[in-house]
Amino acid sequence: VNDRLSVMLKRAVMGETVAIAQLISALEARVAGSDEIRPELYEAGGHAHVIGITGTPGAGKSSLVNALVAEIRRRGKRVAVVAVDPSSPYSGGAILGDRIRIHTPLDPGVFVRSMGTRGWLGGVSRATIDAVAVLDAAGFDAVIVETIGVGLEIADIHVVNKADRPEADRTAAELCERIASSGVRNGNGWQVPVLSTIALDGSGVSALVDAIEEHLGWLHRSHEMDRRQRESAAARIRAIAKELLVARLEDPSNGVAFDEVVDLVTARRLDPETAARRLLWPKTNVVG
Amino acid sequence: VNDRLSVMLKRAVMGETVAIAQLISALEARVAGSDEIRPELYEAGGHAHVIGITGTPGAGKSSLVNALVAEIRRRGKRVAVVAVDPSSPYSGGAILGDRIRIHTPLDPGVFVRSMGTRGWLGGVSRATIDAVAVLDAAGFDAVIVETIGVGLEIADIHVVNKADRPEADRTAAELCERIASSGVRNGNGWQVPVLSTIALDGSGVSALVDAIEEHLGWLHRSHEMDRRQRESAAARIRAIAKELLVARLEDPSNGVAFDEVVDLVTARRLDPETAARRLLWPKTNVVG
Numbered sequence: 001v002n003d004r005l006s007v008m009l010k011r012a013v014m015g016e017t018v019a020i021a022q023l024i025s026a027l028e029a030r031v032a033g034s035d036e037i038r039p040e041l042y043e044a045g046g047h048a049h050v051i052g053i054t055g056t057p058g059a060g061k062s063s064l065v066n067a068l069v070a071e072i073r074r075r076g077k078r079v080a081v082v083a084v085d086p087s088s089p090y091s092g093g094a095i096l097g098d099r100i101r102i103h104t105p106l107d108p109g110v111f112v113r114s115m116g117t118r119g120w121l122g123g124v125s126r127a128t129i130d131a132v133a134v135l136d137a138a139g140f141d142a143v144i145v146e147t148i149g150v151g152l153e154i155a156d157i158h159v160v161n162k163a164d165r166p167e168a169d170r171t172a173a174e175l176c177e178r179i180a181s182s183g184v185r186n187g188n189g190w191q192v193p194v195l196s197t198i199a200l201d202g203s204g205v206s207a208l209v210d211a212i213e214e215h216l217g218w219l220h221r222s223h224e225m226d227r228r229q230r231e232s233a234a235a236r237i238r239a240i241a242k243e244l245l246v247a248r249l250e251d252p253s254n255g256v257a258f259d260e261v262v263d264l265v266t267a268r269r270l271d272p273e274t275a276a277r278r279l280l281w282p283k284t285n286v287v288g
Numbered sequence: 289v290n291d292r293l294s295v296m297l298k299r300a301v302m303g304e305t306v307a308i309a310q311l312i313s314a315l316e317a318r319v320a321g322s323d324e325i326r327p328e329l330y331e332a333g334g335h336a337h338v339i340g341i342t343g344t345p346g347a348g349k350s351s352l353v354n355a356l357v358a359e360i361r362r363r364g365k366r367v368a369v370v371a372v373d374p375s376s377p378y379s380g381g382a383i384l385g386d387r388i389r390i391h392t393p394l395d396p397g398v399f400v401r402s403m404g405t406r407g408w409l410g411g412v413s414r415a416t417i418d419a420v421a422v423l424d425a426a427g428f429d430a431v432i433v434e435t436i437g438v439g440l441e442i443a444d445i446h447v448v449n450k451a452d453r454p455e456a457d458r459t460a461a462e463l464c465e466r467i468a469s470s471g472v473r474n475g476n477g478w479q480v481p482v483l484s485t486i487a488l489d490g491s492g493v494s495a496l497v498d499a500i501e502e503h504l505g506w507l508h509r510s511h512e513m514d515r516r517q518r519e520s521a522a523a524r525i526r527a528i529a530k531e532l533l534v535a536r537l538e539d540p541s542n543g544v545a546f547d548e549v550v551d552l553v554t555a556r557r558l559d560p561e562t563a564a565r566r567l568l569w570p571k572t573n574v575v576g
Contacts, residue, residue: 035561042559129560226554233553233560234546238537241564245533248568249526258522265521271330272417272521273323276529280536 002033009037012138013044015078017108020138024113027130038130045136048080048143049216057148060161063199065146070202071209073109077141080111082131084147111135126243129236154182154192157211163196163204172196190218249279290321297325300426301332303366305396308426312401315418326418333424336368336431337504345436348449351487353434358490359497361397365429368399370419372435399423414531417524442470442480445499451484451492460484478506537567 005026011019023041027034053068055061065081072079113135115128128145135143158179160172175194193211197204219225250258261279264270270278293314299307315322341356343349353369360367401423403416416433423431446467448460463482481499485492507513538546549567552558558566 038559038561042553042556046556126561133559230550230554233563234550236560237546237549237553237563237567238534240561241533241537241568242530244561244564244568245529246526249529258525261525262518262522265330265525266518268330268334271326271421272524273326273414273528273532275521275525276532277323279525280529280532 002031002036005031005033005037006040009041009044009137012134015108015139017111020111020134021113023134024131027134028115028127038133041130041133041137045133048132048136048140049212050132050136050143050145051212053144053146054148054155055159055161060199061146064159064161064197064205065144067197067199067202067205068144068209069110069112071205072142073107075209078109078139079142079144080135080138080140081113081144081146082128082135083112083114084125084128084145111138111140126240129240154179156190156192156215157208158192158194159208160194160196161199163198168196188224189222190215190224245280290319290324293319293321293325294328297329297332297425300422303396303427305399308399308422309401311422312419315422316403316415326421329418329421329425333421336420336424336428337500338420338424339430339432339500341432341434342436342443343447343449348487349434352447352449352485352493353432355485355487355490355493356432356497357398359493360430361395363497366397366427367430367432368423368426368428369401369432369434370416370423371400371402372413372416372433399426399428414528417528442467444478444480444503445496446480446482447496448482448484449487451486456484476512477510478503478512533568 005023008019008023008026012023027038051068053061053065062083065083069079069081113131115125115131132143132145158175160168160175162168163172172194179192179194195204195208195211197208199205219228258279261270261275265272265275293311296307296311296314300311315326339356341349341353350371353371357367357369401419403413403419420431420433446463448456448463450456451460460482467480467482483492483496483499485496487493507516546567549558549563553560553563
């Protein structure tokens, strides 16, 4: 085990902002020793309330996240943000939130991190999964993950932001109808609320945080939390496996050069499936 | 090598419709012997002009494909269609095109096949790749692959279908502007045309087939064809590798049960990355 990483993890677990930022960067860069530190990192977590915020570009996600952070902090909780939206105004290198609109640059109870979308597969990248794990281990009560979304799925809570716009009421009414007619949540006991906010002046944000906390209570009471944690573990394993695979496929130390196999397929001297098998499992299952 | 498959392939290469349909089904179902027949299948092909048709739902893709088939056939060529659009009106089991609007049910020069979207990864599934290979080996001059698309990328040829609608001219003008301002094709010599068609009465379809043929000529002259065939081989290998991987991950004969690993990650006794490595490469790289 890399001693430097081990010390970094201990400091991160104690909530030291610089160590948290360094550990996220080290895992993102996959420095030597990352794989060895990961089991200890995951063991240290499991307590944070992870909140996903998704929406189409222009919906005002980052303003809303900003307002949520202020409100959660006001309630005495430590809160971190992982922004995976490439259009998000958070700066890539910011470790103290000082270049974003959250006005708490020196507050160790707030942490903001922007993630690249490189290696994005299946919604959440390996680096994002690791960053959430670090923030969880570092004892943040809430970790907000902001991602760009397509806006098709039914979420746990729907928010119509920019509620002062003329079309906002109609949008909220349509959302209510769509949720009611979908019947998605029928039977499991959670009534999906549609809330209105004006992130820029904070209207409705306190009610939104109330709803998020109420939802957390329901997750525990209904044992839906257990089901989701299992589902999320499976989804993470699949996402990471795909990233590992893509890296492995084109890694020359693999023993079979990707380019050579592509040449053979292009010349029709090898079919694509045999080529794929040969790259995935160089020593087995090779035919042709 | 499976004798039945071997005979099926020989008959398919001779253009026998029933054998073509059976071979596509056999490869889709991954019957025993599929992997052994694939090298021979791919060697037999490489001659068809593969034409991708994509567009948003409701754009009239299948009507246009129908009109294209009629026009290509009129020019004395054999043409096959692989429809991967789940909203496409082609029937799933049709092997002679008799349940679609292509009015050539007994013409061996036309073949239509709908593919399921199950296992859809990275745009084109393994089964679709195999189906195109069968049709190519069976000597079709043109193979049209119809897929649902998001309509964001610049294609080789743009078509505004339903050109009799009032907004069609404006749509075409906007498309021309967007293509000109994107500069995507600058320098490689192909001027992306924007054509107008009315698929239902055949207007503009002959000009579209002319443009497709002209584009094929340019692909060869400019050596863009070589570059694309290589790129396409690489994309196919990656897509197939991902499908093989997903199957492998959850295959109990893998030696490591997916569910057990998910349990360990849920309990935080294993981190997701180590779990993914253990599933991908059971005998190597296991940490933790």
